[in-house]
Amino acid sequence: MAERDTTGAEGAGTEAPPDRKRMRSAARLGAVQALYQMEMTGATLKGAEVEFESRWLGAEIEGEQYHAADVKFFRRLLRAAVDRQAEIDQLTDAALVERWPLGRIDPTLRALFRAAGAELLALPTPPKVAINEFVEVAKAFFDAGKEARFVNGVLDHVARAAKPAAFPA
Template sequence: MKPEEKRRMRSAARFYAVQALFQMEASGVTVDTVAREFETHRFGEVMDGVELSEGHVDLFRKITSEAVNHQARIDQMTDRALVAKWPIDRIDPTLRAVFRAAGAELVAHDTPPKVVITEYLSIADAFYPEGREKAFVNAVLDHMAREAHPEAFR
């Protein structure tokens, strides 16, 4: 498989993780329930001309499970990045899912912070194509990345 195809499949796994985290919050289902549903009904689909393979299910599982396992820490990091009058529970649920998925990669994976920011900005852009949210997402993710990995920004 070509490197570009691998990158696109990792991006798609991240996109699905955001959707799954949103669905978990909206419906109150567990991470295991939503992961099974996505693995049964979404993986194997073609997205951006690439079929999502079982190999990228692992990244999807890691992001969703780590987002749940580290949710308190991730939400606290997000809160510190937000304006004082806008705690995380007041922001759009899709943005919460973006921040939780990105936060999972920042606190529990070895994904470079700049890759996390780039990938999740692209996902935010897919959900909010008019672009107003992109600067907001960029600022919050940058703050979260600097908190999680200060050494990467020296």
């Protein structure tokens, strides 16, 4: 018997219900934050999962209520980003101009590219959905529209390299 996909990822041409969509968006934001924390503090994958699931996802912090997140989706993104980091970084580096290798990119953007790359490589989400979602995540971190346009361009390049069949000629 085939294993049923329980990630909640939308199939091509389908939309997730609004609550599920919001929870997946919150999971993406949490994955970016967790990857950033792991890079900055040296936290382990398990440590980041435990901290974010118990303290951040769906919590009220400093008077601001964070949306509840799809924890299973959060874990899949985070684990795929860690497991496939070398491949994701290579695809991202290929999308960047030579003067700006991944190591020179803002660490928040680096975490975002890794989470987005994980979704593009490891989950069945349509590339355009993943790109749009992570452009929105970029807007949560950066005021200027230039970062969102930059994220869109880099992720488009990564998506075309990772899932060329999704982009007919």
